[in-house]
Amino acid sequence: MKPPDPNFGSDEPVRHVLNVSGGKDSSAMALLMAGRVRGLEHFRQDGMEYLFCDTQKELPETYEYLARLEAELGSKITYLNAKAGFDHWHKVFGGYLPSPQNRWCTKMLKLKPFEAHVGDDPVISYVGLRADEDRIGYISTKPNIKTRYPLREAGINYQGVIRILEDSGLGLPTFMKWGRTNSGCTFCFFQTPFEWVRLYETYPDKFEEAMKYESTDPNDPNKQFTWMQEGPLSILLDPARRRNILTAAVKPRGRSKDRTLVGALTGNSASQNEACLMCQK
Numbered sequence: 001m002k003p004p005d006p007n008f009g010s011d012e013p014v015r016h017v018l019n020v021s022g023g024k025d026s027s028a029m030a031l032l033m034a035g036r037v038r039g040l041e042h043f044r045q046d047g048m049e050y051l052f053c054d055t056q057k058e059l060p061e062t063y064e065y066l067a068r069l070e071a072e073l074g075s076k077i078t079y080l081n082a083k084a085g086f087d088h089w090h091k092v093f094g095g096y097l098p099s100p101q102n103r104w105c106t107k108m109l110k111l112k113p114f115e116a117h118v119g120d121d122p123v124i125s126y127v128g129l130r131a132d133e134d135r136i137g138y139i140s141t142k143p144n145i146k147t148r149y150p151l152r153e154a155g156i157n158y159q160g161v162i163r164i165l166e167d168s169g170l171g172l173p174t175f176m177k178w179g180r181t182n183s184g185c186t187f188c189f190f191q192t193p194f195e196w197v198r199l200y201e202t203y204p205d206k207f208e209e210a211m212k213y214e215s216t217d218p219n220d221p222n223k224q225f226t227w228m229q230e231g232p233l234s235i236l237l238d239p240a241r242r243r244n245i246l247t248a249a250v251k252p253r254g255r256s257k258d259r260t261l262v263g264a265l266t267g268n269s270a271s272q273n274e275a276c277l278m279c280q281k
């Protein structure tokens with residue numbers, strides 16, 4: 001029986017739930033909450049439930065990294081699948097692709113399965129927001145779900161996350177080696193043009209699959225369903241354009257504090273990164 005928690009003001013036992021995304025931040029947070037970070041062992045929370053909301057459109061490296069994280073934690077990660085997948089909701093939303101302004105994908109494929117899984121139980125949900133990030137993220141607002149931000153509580157920033165992952169032996173997710181910054185769907189709209197180019201070069205079949213979701217009506221400016229703001233993915237089929245994007249991404253970027261290879265390659269410094277907390281951290 002799990003103990004009651006003073007946060008809920010009742011005697012009801014509380015579930016402790018941590019959503020991992022297959023990305024670096026939530027993985028570092030999982031290690032922190034497992035008591036695996038030296039000097040911060042007091043963060044350890046016994047009885048933690050680890051969840052992964054699987055859109056089935058994730059990168060292959062995400063599944064591989066989750067398997068390694070599971071072994072590192074010595075705890076099972078439960079995979080949750082939405083009853084209806086991306087293609088179903090894409091039809092329901094009339095062909096509109098999700099975007100930062102309309103994240104129906106996160107809501108239907110990540111948030112809803114999570115809320116259904118925990119039901120009405122009192123829950124503390126642990127979210128991987130770092131100390132150097134200034135935002136709330138896309139989280140559940142159900143009254144029985146309270147949110148904690150352990151990385152922020154512990155003052156752990158971008159470099160701290162990298163250190164935790166290196167010290168544990170887990171290392172960074174391998175998709176970061178080819179230039180993808182975050183986990184999440186292969187076609188996620190949070191990608192930079194650089195990341196799209198690298199997806200094209202690394203997984204041409206997945207790039208092609210992403211292209212098939214796009215549609216543009218030359219007679220109706222309101223019917224331009226593309227993943228990138230810059231235009232349809234087909235513009236990246238031009239080798240000169242791809243070369244320009246890659247060249248621009250590796251140029252020195254002024255006095256940026258982000259000196260990591262990934263930051264330099266993607267142009268995504270720790271503070272610029274606006275990825276979705278629910279599925280990519």
Ligand code: SF4
Nearest residue numbers: 105106184185188279
């Ligand atoms: S990873 Fe991107 S596309 Fe996938 S559910 Fe999250 S926000 Fe949507």
